[in-house]
Amino acid sequence: MKELLGVIDASENHIQLKEITKNRSIAAVPIGSRYRIIDFALSNMVNSGIQDVGIITQNHYNSLLTHLGPGKDWDLNRKRGGLFIFPPYGGSDSQGWYRGSVDALHSIMRFIRRSEQEYVLVSGTYMVFSFTYHDVLKYHIDNEADITILYKEKKGMTPDEFKQNTLIKVNDCGRVVDMEINPSLPRFNNIYMNTFIIGKDLLDYLLDECQSRGESDFVKDILLRKLSSLKIYGYKFNGYLACINSINAYYRYNMDLLNSDIREELFIKSGPVHTRVMDVVPAMYSENACVKNCIVADGCIIDGNVENSILFRGVKIYKGAKIKNSIIMQDSEVHENAILENVILDKEVIIRRSKNLIGQEIYPVVISKGAVI
Amino acid sequence: MSKKECIAMLLAGGQGNRLGLLTKNLAKPAVPFGGKYRIIDFTLSNCTNSGIDTVGVLTQYRPLKLNSYIGNGQPWDLDRLDGGVYVLPPYMKGKVGEWYKGTANAISQNIEFIEQFNPKYILVLSGDHIYKMDYSKMIEYHREKHADATIAVIETKLEDANRFGIMNTDKDNRIYEFEEKPKNPKSNKASMGIYVFNWNTLKNYLIADDKNAKSEHDFGKNIIPQMLSNGMVIYAYKFKGYWKDVGTLQSLYQSNMDLLEFPPIFDLYDPTWKIYGRNQGLPPHYIAPSADVKRAIVSEGSSIYGTVRHSIISTGVFIDKSSIIKNSIIMPYARIGKNTLIEDSIIAEKVTIGNNCTIGRRPDGKARQIELTLIGENAKIPDSTVVEKGMEIDSVMLQDIYDLYQNDAKEAKAL
Numbered sequence: 001m002k003e004l005l006g007v008i009d010a011s012e013n014h015i016q017l018k019e020i021t022k023n024r025s026i027a028a029v030p031i032g033s034r035y036r037i038i039d040f041a042l043s044n045m046v047n048s049g050i051q052d053v054g055i056i057t058q059n060h061y062n063s064l065l066t067h068l069g070p071g072k073d074w075d076l077n078r079k080r081g082g083l084f085i086f087p088p089y090g091g092s093d094s095q096g097w098y099r100g101s102v103d104a105l106h107s108i109m110r111f112i113r114r115s116e117q118e119y120v121l122v123s124g125t126y127m128v129f130s131f132t133y134h135d136v137l138k139y140h141i142d143n144e145a146d147i148t149i150l151y152k153e154k155k156g157m158t159p160d161e162f163k164q165n166t167l168i169k170v171n172d173c174g175r176v177v178d179m180e181i182n183p184s185l186p187r188f189n190n191i192y193m194n195t196f197i198i199g200k201d202l203l204d205y206l207l208d209e210c211q212s213r214g215e216s217d218f219v220k221d222i223l224l225r226k227l228s229s230l231k232i233y234g235y236k237f238n239g240y241l242a243c244i245n246s247i248n249a250y251y252r253y254n255m256d257l258l259n260s261d262i263r264e265e266l267f268i269k270s271g272p273v274h275t276r277v278m279d280v281v282p283a284m285y286s287e288n289a290c291v292k293n294c295i296v297a298d299g300c301i302i303d304g305n306v307e308n309s310i311l312f313r314g315v316k317i318y319k320g321a322k323i324k325n326s327i328i329m330q331d332s333e334v335h336e337n338a339i340l341e342n343v344i345l346d347k348e349v350i351i352r353r354s355k356n357l358i359g360q361e362i363y364p365v366v367i368s369k370g371a372v373i
Numbered sequence: 374m375s376k377k378e379c380i381a382m383l384l385a386g387g388q389g390n391r392l393g394l395l396t397k398n399l400a401k402p403a404v405p406f407g408g409k410y411r412i413i414d415f416t417l418s419n420c421t422n423s424g425i426d427t428v429g430v431l432t433q434y435r436p437l438k439l440n441s442y443i444g445n446g447q448p449w450d451l452d453r454l455d456g457g458v459y460v461l462p463p464y465m466k467g468k469v470g471e472w473y474k475g476t477a478n479a480i481s482q483n484i485e486f487i488e489q490f491n492p493k494y495i496l497v498l499s500g501d502h503i504y505k506m507d508y509s510k511m512i513e514y515h516r517e518k519h520a521d522a523t524i525a526v527i528e529t530k531l532e533d534a535n536r537f538g539i540m541n542t543d544k545d546n547r548i549y550e551f552e553e554k555p556k557n558p559k560s561n562k563a564s565m566g567i568y569v570f571n572w573n574t575l576k577n578y579l580i581a582d583d584k585n586a587k588s589e590h591d592f593g594k595n596i597i598p599q600m601l602s603n604g605m606v607i608y609a610y611k612f613k614g615y616w617k618d619v620g621t622l623q624s625l626y627q628s629n630m631d632l633l634e635f636p637p638i639f640d641l642y643d644p645t646w647k648i649y650g651r652n653q654g655l656p657p658h659y660i661a662p663s664a665d666v667k668r669a670i671v672s673e674g675s676s677i678y679g680t681v682r683h684s685i686i687s688t689g690v691f692i693d694k695s696s697i698i699k700n701s702i703i704m705p706y707a708r709i710g711k712n713t714l715i716e717d718s719i720i721a722e723k724v725t726i727g728n729n730c731t732i733g734r735r736p737d738g739k740a741r742q743i744e745l746t747l748i749g750e751n752a753k754i755p756d757s758t759v760v761e762k763g764m765e766i767d768s769v770m771l772q773d774i775y776d777l778y779q780n781d782a783k784e785a786k787a788l
Contacts, residue, residue, distance in 0.1 A: 033657035034673075072447070073652075260676070263656060272654035277448075279649045281641040282408035282672040283658065284633075285681075289667055297657040298409070298673055299642075303635075311657075 004137055005117035005200070006045035008125060010038060011058035011088075011104045014164055015126050017247045019368035020346060025057065026244070027125040028064040030329050030347070032257050032266075033297040033312050036067050037244065039275045040128045040266075046074050047271035048133040050121065052081035054111050056104045058097075061087055067276050074274045084111060100216030106207045112200060120203055124194035128242040128253070130270040133197070136235045139174075140197045146230040147202075147223070149176065150193040152237045157191065159184075161243045166192040166219050170234040179224050192219070193237060240265045251344060251364045254310050254327050258293055280313055288319050304334070318353075325361065343367065377456065377490040379512055379569075381425050382480055383416055385500035386433030386473050391621045394749035394767045395721055400432060402500030403439040404625070405704045405722060407632050407641070408672035408687045411442060412619060413500045414650040417449040417458070420498075422646050423508035427456035427490055430500070431479045433472060436462060448651045461486060475590030481579040487572065495575060497568040497592065503628050503639070504616040505646050506567070511610045515569045521605040522574070524548065524597070525567035525612050537563035538593045540609045548607045551597050562609055565616060568592060574605070615639040622745055626719060629685050629702050633668055653688055653705075663694050672705075679709070693728075700743070701733075710756065717762070718746040727756035734762065 010027035020029055027038040038055075045053050053076060057064055068074075071083030086108050088097060098104040105112075105122065112120055119140070121133055140148040151168055167188040169178040180188055198206075206222050215221035223232060240262055242253035256262050267273055280299030285291065290305040299314035304321035312330040317323060320337040327344045334340060335353040342359035346369040351357065355373055359365035367373065389401030396404065402413035413430075420428050428451060432439055439460075445451075446458030461483050463472050473479035480487075480497065487495060494515065496508055506525070515523040526540050534555070540562040541550040552558070578596055582588050588595045600607060615638060617628040631639050641648055655674025660666055665680045674689040679696035689706040692698060696713040703709070703720045710728035718733040726732065726748070733746030746760055749767025760766060 258659075260659070263659065267656035273656070274654055277652045279647045279652075281648075282670045284635070285666045285669045285671065286635050287668050291660045291666055292664070293662045294660050295657045296660060296671070301642075 001049040001134065001137065002051070002116075003118050004048070004050050004133065004197070005112065005115045005120045006050040006053035007105070007108070007112070007120055007122045008038065008041050008045075008053065008055045009101055009104050009122060009194075010061075010064060010125050011056050011098050011101075012124055012126055013058055015245050017244070017250050019366050020247070020250070020344070021060075022368060024060050024063040027057070028060075028067055029244070029250070030312060031128070031244070031250075031254060033295045033310055035273060035275045036064075037128060038064065038067070038125045039273050040130060041123045041125045042074055042076075043273045044123070044129070044131050044133070044270070045121065046076065046274060047130075050133070051076075051078065052084070052115055052117065054084045054086060054108055056086050056098075056108055058088055058104070069276070073276050081116075086111070098216075101218040102207055102210045102216045102221065105203070105218065106211055109204060109207060113204060115200070118200060119197055120200055121197050122195070126244045127193045127195070128244060128266075129193070129237065129239055130266045130273065131237065131239060132270050136197055139235050140233070143174065143233050144231065145233040146198070146226075148197045148233045148235050149223070150195040150237050151190040151234045152193060152239075152241045154186070154189055154191045157243070159186075160246060161249060162186050162191065164245050165243065166223075168192050168234060170236075174233050174235075176223075176227060176232045176234045178227065179219070181220055181224070190234065190236075191241075191243070193241065239269075247344075247364070247366060248362065251327065251342075255308070255325070257295055257310065258308060263295075278313055283311075286319075289317075304336075312347075321351075326364075346371075349373070377427055377492045379425060379494040379496055379508075380427040380429065380456070380487065380490050380492045381420050381496040381498055381508070382483070382487070383413070383420075383428055383430045383498045383500050384476055384479060385413060385430050385439060386436075386479060387501065387620075388434045389501065389620065392625060393622055394747055394765050395622070395625075395719070396435070397767065398435055398438075398750060400435045400439040400500075401620070403442055404619075405687055406503065406619070406625070407629060408670045408685050410648060410650045412503065413439070413443070414449075414648055415503050415505070416498050416500055417443075417446075417451065418646075418648045419504075419506050419508060421450050421649065423506075425496065425508060426451065426453050427459075429459045429461045429483060429486055431461050431473065431483070433463060433479075436460070442651055444651070449649045456490070459486070475588075475595075476592045477579060477582055477588075477596050478590035480575075481583050481590070484576060484579065487576075492572050495570050495572045497566075497570070499566040499618075501618065501620055502565065502616060503619055504565075504612075505614065505639075505643075505648075506612060506616075507646075508567075508569075511567070512569055514610050515608070518547075518608045519606065520569075520608045521571055522597070522600060522607045523569040523610050524607065525565040526562040526609045527565055527612050527616050528561050529563045531558060531561045534558035534561050534563060540564060542609050546609045546611065548601065548609050551593070551601060553593060562611070564593060565612060566593075566618075569610075574600075622719065622747065623743075626702065626743070626745055630683070630700070632670055632685065633683055635668070655688055658686075661694075664692075679711075716746075717743050718748065720748050721750040721752075723751050724748050724754070725752075726754040727758065729757045730754055730759070732758075732760045733764075734759075736762070 015026045070077040076083035169188040283300040286303040289302045296311045297313040303319045304317040306323045310327045314331040316333040321334045329347045332345045332349040337354045338351045339356045350372045385402040389396035451458040619625040658675040661678040664677045671686045672688040678694045679692045685702045687705040691708045693711040699716045701718045707724045713730040715732045744763045747765040752768045
């Protein structure tokens with residue numbers, strides 16, 4: 001896919017997951033035992049054969065930068081192209097803080113203009129899915145579309161997932177004919193996946209026009225306004241989509257990964273999901289271990305009981321500990337006879353012996369990074 | 374290229390025929406180990422962690438998989454601007470060319486390669502040992518002793534000493550005699566096959582040794598004894614810690630099982646001394662509600678629906694419902710069907726085992742020494758097969774058995 005330039009807009013400030021996003025952007029939030037949310041958007045591009053990817057970052061981008069490094073683990077440390085990361089910076093034409101997606105994209109327009117590719121694929125991160133974009137680009141070109149946006153039918157999604165999202169109406173020819181932004185009572189059936197393909201020059205023009213009017217939101221100020229004057233097509237995505245826009249959604253979608261069909265679709269079908277390689281030892285189960293229905297990453301040492309849970313790299317579960325329906329992030333420890341239920345432990349948390357933490361399925365307890373309880 | 378203080382030469386050309394079918398299509402250093410590693414990962418990681426950034430890997434036997442595994446050395450951080458990892462197979466020199474005739478000859482055929490780096494010291498390593506060692510300390514020791522050569526030794530039980538090359542030393546650990554597998558050992562210092570040489574000294578010995586038609590061109594048998602008889606200064610460097618030569622099926626099996634000790638006798642959890650390997654980009658492993666996993670190592674990409682006891686489950690393995698895996702090593706990407714029993718076995722890479730099979734079941738009563746059963750790479754074991762304890766089977770043999778069965782059936786029909 002030499003004709004497609006990849007851009008990931010990881011400046012999604014509006015998405016917050018309580019303590020989990022206190023010191024990291026949504027893109028850098030750990031998910032599924034060994035990944036960060038951005039791994040999916042980035043792997044989708046790499047698996048589509050996209051060779052140049054720009055990533056726009058905003059607040060708390062430290063952990064994102066550490067995670068990405070020079071892009072080696074995504075095969076993006078190249079002499080020609082590769083990975084380009086754009087932290088915000090103050091300059092004559094920007095204040096170093098993006099007011100919205102238009103601002104963010106506009107700030108890297110020089111990078112986009114200079115690229116060899118004719119088309120740009122822009123994607124966010126908190127919509128998690130595995131896909132390759134060959135067919136989308138073909139669809140875009142065949143339709144002679146100005147913009148092609150990805151959508152999925154909202155069937156099976158819960159109302160809180162429409163918050164901060166856009167629903168669209170698509171006609172029989174695939175044209176997007178109407179949109180509603182952040183509706184409380186949605187009328188349309190399809191959710192926009194924050195992913196679109198556009199010609200490079202058109203993007204340049206639209207961003208400039210939008211900026212000069214002092215507007216800042218790509219969906220509201222460009223897509224919605226241009227529905228009739230531009231040919232905006234919708235490409236229907238039929239796969240698995242996880243919209244991680246709240247702590248509940250985060251919890252629920254992590255638990256979804258205990259389903260083999262969903263794992264197959266996310267991790268195998270569209271190619272591997274690449275992530276930072278940590279070189280830790282495979283997981284170790286002791287004589288006392290009792291593990292049922294869990295996904296477990298390398299480096300874990302399990303001496304206790306774990307059920308329906310997600311264990312990240314280097315987690316230690318001591319003898320007699322009982323963990324149920326929980327997400328335990330990297331290097332956290334649960335000591336002897338502690339009991340956890342419906343809990344999310346951020347990284348490097350220590351739960352001392354015999355402590356009990358019980359949350360509810362619809363309201364999991366979240367413990368922030370490094371806490372000792 | 375700039376001058377290097379020390380470069381490593383890793384001997385990875387051995388055929389490894391004591392590993393049976395495991396090395397039929399695979400060089401010994403590329404044999405999977407400990408769930409996600411291959412044997413060579415330990416030596417390469419030791420090099421990187423010791424600050425040695427130039428490693429020549431001498432390959433000869435079935436090198437294809439080993440070569441592609443090593444690649445540009447990126448997983449071990451050996452993709453360097455100046456130095457890095459080099460795979461060195463034997464090559465034609467003008468009209469002559471020959472295989473590596475021995476460990477010393479392998480180095481000797483690469484004198485030109487080594488000279489490019491103009492090193493002061495050269496570290497000679499084996500590609501079939503499992504251990505963690507800081508070579509920089511050994512080189513430091515070598516330098517302090519003003520030695521011509523230094524050999525790493527490990528203290529074994531005296532009764533086992535007759536299986537090793539034994540170093541007899543004075544009080545200061547200077548070696549005065551080398552005995553290969555002595556019947557009546559005088560010392561318990563066994564050579565680990567790890568040598569540091571002053572390059573200029575070694576070079577002269579290698580050139581001389583090549584001209585000696587009677588020589589077996591081996592470090593232990595020829596070079597070291599020759600240096601000793603010439604009065605060169607050779608010291609033994611005592612290594613303390615876990616070290617295992619995994620050259621036989623039994624020792625490979627044992628070393629894998631050692632990883633299951635809790636607390637570990639071979640600690641791979643030290644963040645300052647990680648063992649690196651090529652990553653497969655697989656998802657985390659899954660333990661199903663029907664699974665029961667105890668005393669086991671389980672690697673990424675595996676899915677377990679059955680029972681696992683005291684076993685190593687490698688990357689990408691699938692174990693179906695009601696199957697029982699006991700005291701076994703399941704190598705990468707093997708698939709085990711339903712209701713199958715596997716005991717005391719090594720299941721090689723990409724083997725498929727059907728439903729209701731029995732592999733290597735222990736006869737009633739306890740066996741004294743574990744007798745291993747081995748299923749070779751890519752073999753497909755059909756449903757309801759019984760593989761007797763101690764057998765070694767691969768896909769070629771299975772085809773023969775199948776053909777035989779077909780012939781019998783034909784003859785029976787003709788009658």
